[in-house]
Amino acid sequence: MIKTRTILAGVLAIGLIGTVGACGSSSSSSASSGFVVDSAPSSLFDGDQLTQPFAKPNVTLTDTSGKQFNLVQGTKGKLTLVYFGYTHCPDVCPTTMATLAATMRTLTSAQAAQVDVVFISSDPKRDTPAVLHAWLGQYDPKFIGLTGAFGTIQSAASSLGITIEPPTDTNGQYTVTHGAEVIAFDAEGKGDLVYTSGTSVPQFQHDIPLLLAGRDG
Numbered sequence: 001m002i003k004t005r006t007i008l009a010g011v012l013a014i015g016l017i018g019t020v021g022a023c024g025s026s027s028s029s030s031a032s033s034g035f036v037v038d039s040a041p042s043s044l045f046d047g048d049q050l051t052q053p054f055a056k057p058n059v060t061l062t063d064t065s066g067k068q069f070n071l072v073q074g075t076k077g078k079l080t081l082v083y084f085g086y087t088h089c090p091d092v093c094p095t096t097m098a099t100l101a102a103t104m105r106t107l108t109s110a111q112a113a114q115v116d117v118v119f120i121s122s123d124p125k126r127d128t129p130a131v132l133h134a135w136l137g138q139y140d141p142k143f144i145g146l147t148g149a150f151g152t153i154q155s156a157a158s159s160l161g162i163t164i165e166p167p168t169d170t171n172g173q174y175t176v177t178h179g180a181e182v183i184a185f186d187a188e189g190k191g192d193l194v195y196t197s198g199t200s201v202p203q204f205q206h207d208i209p210l211l212l213a214g215r216d217g
Helices: 092-106 129-137 150-158 200-213
Strands: 002-008 011-019 033-039 048-055 060-063 068-070 077-083 113-120 142-146 164-170 174-179 182-187 190-197
Touching: 077 092, 077 200, 092 113, 092 200, 113 129, 113 150, 129 142, 150 164, 190 200
Parallel strands: 077 113, 113 142
Antiparallel strands: 002 011, 011 033, 048 190, 060 068, 060 142, 077 182, 164 174, 182 190
């Protein structure tokens, strides 16, 4: 991740240009995702606090059991951590899921019951419900995996400032380009914290109880 100072509409802010991990079966690619975070952020959270919160996308996709799952209704009232990635990813996606799984294991049972981790596929052609079920099960069977039409997924990602591009398969070089950020939505569906690639277990572990307590920075 690269942090640079940018001028946006005449207001000094910090722009996060998210580069995402080398992702591809035999080649690699990355995407740039744009976020604007508070230029004088509170020290309360380890995640980057956005100047303008996102609304949780009201998108309906297919879950790992093959059933329709609406993101807003299915995670209503929960602290929801949303990530876009794909199961064949060799690096950033498994690392992020492993980090979130390890974080969940540090929470009390009462805390964990209030948190949903949602993995939305950026490679839905290969990430069938069965594939997502098996892959996410390696990390935490309670993680929610969603797949569906690429255009629908891309629109949901774009609404959160996350870039994903259609997978390409050229001469055996299969490439998937996607942003690597985790967006945290509070119980009211407001997403104002972003966690860039490389966020650690202690950082998530620090912020989650604060978010569950309704702290807003």
